[in-house]
Each structure stands twice: as structure tokens, then as C-alpha cells.
Amino acid sequence: MAEEFRIVKRQLLRKALPSSPDLIPNGNLLMVTSTQPGEGKTFCSINLALSIASERDLTVMLVDADVARPQLLSALDIEADKGLIDVLVDDRLDVADCLLRTNIDNLTVLPAGRPHPGATELLSSEKMTALLKEMARRYHDRIVIFDSSPVLASSAPGVLAARMGQIMFVVEADRTRETQVMEALSLISDCRNISLLLNKSRFMGGKVRFGSYYEYYRS
Ligand SMILES: Nc1ncnc2c1ncn2[C@@H]1O[C@H](COP(=O)(O)OP(=O)(O)O)[C@@H](O)[C@H]1O
Ligand SMILES: [Mg+2]
Numbered sequence: 001m002a003e004e005f006r007i008v009k010r011q012l013l014r015k016a017l018p019s020s021p022d023l024i025p026n027g028n029l030l031m032v033t034s035t036q037p038g039e040g041k042t043f044c045s046i047n048l049a050l051s052i053a054s055e056r057d058l059t060v061m062l063v064d065a066d067v068a069r070p071q072l073l074s075a076l077d078i079e080a081d082k083g084l085i086d087v088l089v090d091d092r093l094d095v096a097d098c099l100l101r102t103n104i105d106n107l108t109v110l111p112a113g114r115p116h117p118g119a120t121e122l123l124s125s126e127k128m129t130a131l132l133k134e135m136a137r138r139y140h141d142r143i144v145i146f147d148s149s150p151v152l153a154s155s156a157p158g159v160l161a162a163r164m165g166q167i168m169f170v171v172e173a174d175r176t177r178e179t180q181v182m183e184a185l186s187l188i189s190d191c192r193n194i195s196l197l198l199n200k201s202r203f204m205g206g207k208v209r210f211g212s213y214y215e216y217y218r219s
Contacts, residue, residue: 073112
């Protein structure tokens with residue numbers, strides 16, 4: 001698993017590191033999404049974040065952007081009362097006030113925050129756009145990973161897609177249907193750098209597993 005995420009990470013970092021010749025605008029803003037719940041967005045977000053945090057000179061901010069069904073904190077066994085939504089609602093609150101340190105030096109976590117009936121609208125707001133701009137600029141040596149909601153179950157990923165440098169789209173082996181993948185990809189097509197990750201593949205045969213990750217190019 002660690003080796004596979006190392007390979008995934010290398011591809012994504014190519015477009016995210018200030019020193020890379022392949023750097024793209026907002027390349028350090030990376031959303032993880034999929035078609036439906038349960039396909040492995042949170043699992044892959046955490047593993048990718050841990051893999052990137054193991055690089056000595058990189059820092060990672062892992063954001064719980066699945067505001068309707070936040071899972072990140074329980075998956076990491078931590079608790080917090082404020083987060084992203086509170087920053088969007090309360091002008092006096094800054095991202096830095098909500099960031100949680102972890103026992104891994106260069107990994108911080110931004111919780112989703114308090115449940116809010118207009119959470120999706122808040123993620124689509126001008127304030128969120130400004131926040132993302134600030135994140136990309138202020139933390140340009142930092143990779144910001146957004147553990148997002150499923151594309152076919154909420155409108156937030158479609159809205160966020162335009163503001164992300166990259167998207168890692170999780171496809172569950174033997175479960176996610178191709179038609180759903182195509183439909184979901186069309187809804188997030190405002191982002192030009194979408195990579196697909198085949199998750200929960202049971203095929204263990206040698207090198208082929210490493211080939212499970214490939215890039216999706218818009219035609
Ligand atoms: N590659 C994997 N190997 C083992 N378990 C996985 C893998 N990907 C996901 N899971 C498990 O599947 C369940 C759903 O994954 P999760 O990341 O919570 O999905 P999502 O965030 O897309 O709703 C969780 O119990 C998670 O631990
Ligand atoms: Mg999740």
C-alpha cells in the first residue's frame with residue numbers, strides 16, 4: 001500500500017511542487033472525489049496525505065471537505081468542534097484557528113466544522129473562492145488535500161472542481177460503473193488535471209497493480 005501511494009504521490013507532486021518544471025496553477029490544491037459514498041475517498045486522502053507528509057521538505061494540510069458527512073476525524077480518531085464551515089460563516093475566524101496539529105510534524109488537519117444546512121452553498125461562496133486562493137498562495141510549499149463528497153450525491157465537488165489545480169478521482173474496482181464515472185467526470189470537467197485511481201483492486205499480480213493508476217486526459 002505504501003509503495004503504491006508513493007507512485008501515486010510522485011505523479012501528483014510533479015504538478016504541485018514550486019520547483020517542478022511541470023508545475024500548474026494551484027497545483028498544490030488537490031481534491032479527492034469519486035462517484036458515490038464508500039468508494040475510498042477518505043481512505044485514499046489519508047494515505048496520500050501520510051505519504052506526502054513523509055517527504056521531509058513538504059507539509060500537508062488535510063481538509064475535510066465532505067461537510068455533509070465528515071468522516072476524516074473519526075477515521076483519524078481525533079475530535080474537534082470547529083473547522084472549514086465555521087471559517088466560512090464567521091469572519092473573525094481564520095483557518096489557522098481551526099487547524100489541528102498531529103503527531104506527524106508536517107501534517108495538519110482542517111476539520112469540516114459544525115453541521116450547517118447551507119454547507120454546500122458555503123463551499124460555493126465567494127468567501128470559499130477567496131479562501132482557496134489564499135491557501136494556494138500563502139501555503140505554496142504546502143499540499144492541500146480536500147477529502148470531498150461524492151460527485152453524483154452532491155453539487156459541491158462540481159463547484160470546487162473549477163478552483164482546484166488537480167483532482168484525484170477514486171474508482172472502486174468491480175463496483176463503480178463506467179457510465180457513472182463518465183457522468184461524474186463531466187460534472188467536474190472544469191478542472192483540467194484529473195487523475196483516476198483504481199481502488200480496492202483485488203488483483204495482486206506483480207507489476208500490473210502498479211499500472212492501476214493512470215491519468216485521465218480531457219479530449
Ligand atoms: N484500498 C482499501 N483497502 C482497504 N479498505 C479500504 C480501501 N479503500 C477504502 N477502504 C475501506 O472502505 C470503507 C469506505 O471507504 P471511505 O474512504 O470511507 O469511502 P468514502 O470516503 O469514499 O465514502 C472504509 O471502511 C475504508 O476503510
Ligand atoms: Mg469519506
